[in-house]
Amino acid sequence: MAPQGEVKVLGAWPSPFVMRPRIALNLKSVEYEFVEENPGNKSELLLKSNPVYKKIPVLIHGDKPVCESLVIVQYIDEVWKDSTSILPSDPYDRAMARFWAAYVDDKMFPTMREIVAANEDEAKAAAVALFKEGLSLLEEALVKMSKGKKFFGGDEIGYMDIAFGCYISWFKVTEIVSNVKLFDESATPHLVAWIHSFSSHPAVKDVMPETDKLMEFAKNVVFPRIRAAAAAK
Amino acid sequence: MGKNHEEVQLIGTWVSPFVFRARVALNLKSVSYEFLEEKVGAKSDLLLKSNPVHKKIPVLIHHGKPICESLVIVQYIDEVFDGVKILPEDPYDRAIHRFWAAFLDDKFFPALKTIRMVQGEEVQKKLVEIKEGLALLDEALVKLSKGKPFFGGDQLGYLDIALSGFVAWIQVREKTYDVKLIDESIIPNLAAWVDSLRAHPAVKDIIPTADGLIEWVRVNLGPPPAPAAN
Numbered sequence A: 001m002a003p004q005g006e007v008k009v010l011g012a013w014p015s016p017f018v019m020r021p022r023i024a025l026n027l028k029s030v031e032y033e034f035v036e037e038n039p040g041n042k043s044e045l046l047l048k049s050n051p052v053y054k055k056i057p058v059l060i061h062g063d064k065p066v067c068e069s070l071v072i073v074q075y076i077d078e079v080w081k082d083s084t085s086i087l088p089s090d091p092y093d094r095a096m097a098r099f100w101a102a103y104v105d106d107k108m109f110p111t112m113r114e115i116v117a118a119n120e121d122e123a124k125a126a127a128v129a130l131f132k133e134g135l136s137l138l139e140e141a142l143v144k145m146s147k148g149k150k151f152f153g154g155d156e157i158g159y160m161d162i163a164f165g166c167y168i169s170w171f172k173v174t175e176i177v178s179n180v181k182l183f184d185e186s187a188t189p190h191l192v193a194w195i196h197s198f199s200s201h202p203a204v205k206d207v208m209p210e211t212d213k214l215m216e217f218a219k220n221v222v223f224p225r226i227r228a229a230a231a232a233k
Numbered sequence B: 001m002g003k004n005h006e007e008v009q010l011i012g013t014w015v016s017p018f019v020f021r022a023r024v025a026l027n028l029k030s031v032s033y034e035f036l037e038e039k040v041g042a043k044s045d046l047l048l049k050s051n052p053v054h055k056k057i058p059v060l061i062h063h064g065k066p067i068c069e070s071l072v073i074v075q076y077i078d079e080v081f082d083g084v085k086i087l088p089e090d091p092y093d094r095a096i097h098r099f100w101a102a103f104l105d106d107k108f109f110p111a112l113k114t115i116r117m118v119q120g121e122e123v124q125k126k127l128v129e130i131k132e133g134l135a136l137l138d139e140a141l142v143k144l145s146k147g148k149p150f151f152g153g154d155q156l157g158y159l160d161i162a163l164s165g166f167v168a169w170i171q172v173r174e175k176t177y178d179v180k181l182i183d184e185s186i187i188p189n190l191a192a193w194v195d196s197l198r199a200h201p202a203v204k205d206i207i208p209t210a211d212g213l214i215e216w217v218r219v220n221l222g223p224p225p226a227p228a229a230n
Helices: A016-027 A044-049 A069-079 A091-117 A121-146 A159-165 A168-178 A189-200 A211-232 B017-028 B045-050 B070-080 B091-117 B121-145 B158-177 B188-199 B210-220
Strands: A007-011 A033-036 A058-061 A064-067 B008-012 B034-037 B059-062 B065-068
Touching (some): A007 A016, A007 A044, A016 A069, A016 A159, A044 A058, A058 A069, A064 B091, A069 A159, A069 B091, A091 A121, A091 A211, A091 B065, A121 A159, A159 A189, A168 A211, B008 B017, B017 B158, B045 B059, B065 B070, B070 B158, B091 B158, B121 B158, B121 B188, B158 B188, B158 B210
Parallel strands (some): A007 A033
Antiparallel strands (some): A007 A058, A058 A064, B008 B059, B059 B065
């Protein structure tokens, strides 16, 4: 029996974190209204629904707001439980998925920002090397978790795919704008194949930002902000 | 309950608020475990082998397989071992517990931890941040507890466990900075919660004293670092 209540996602098209609940809802074939927020002019609904952080994404189910992208993904998985499972069923596999999802947020995204912020070659090279070390750990994790299948979740997209895959467009844009190569078929062949499988997945392709559009936004808005923040420290 | 007597080891220290979470969860489920205490300044081979990515405690080892990251460990313990349920049944309540647990790690603890690194005006700012965080948690407690002693209701739940490790460290800051952070006139619910937590069977024998932690800091970390020159 489908749980009652309308579903809204408050978000913005460039945000990797907003992609996460959208992919999860798509996987579960749940219809929802996407409310595009303007970060410079936050809606009353957003401020009321996420008073602690005032940030997107927010999922509103009926009248109940859920905040923090990975908390939202788990909520979606637990509410629409008759559909395909996002978290694996085995507790140890669940722990692995949670561990690696935390890793990408704690390590990979900040390191990407360091690459962008670096204004000397040495700093950039150091950040790129750190990023690639992380990728080789993730390549290993993918091999272990996928058990020979396409995704971290196996045959189907799972929690870790969603957590990591949402950054793909941003990694691509970083490669172009910062003139670095992050993903290398010879170093991380499974990850390179995974990027393609994930990006073309029906639950993903319509919510993944186009590289060109994102690049403009990154170059004009986000990357200057990242550099300014780094310079201020 | 055969499951709860299988081989379980926990790598950690008695001072770490994150290790404390795992210990409370194991106690709550009546799981006997071997506590492998790490020495300060010298990480064991077992730790380096079990958590090669972060090289940090806590690490839970179950059936020879390591699980890392304190909140991941707590959820694992909840899912594998019989007994009291740590996460609530309702998905929305689970989301609220998880939201606040993330808040503790992303916002609250960094303020609590880094106050040691600053001086003067900056100390006051951190104290305000900590107090604001506690006020939010007091509000959340009222909503989640529904009149019972804990975030989990009658019993310790996920958010109780997530916050439990910071209680002694909050008291360390109170003593060090001569300030009342758990002020029963401002946050009466959280103040009562602290008393209930300290008395709970899963907590009372393992919770460190503020004095014990202050002494540990003095011996192992020395005086606070001088502020960085600009």
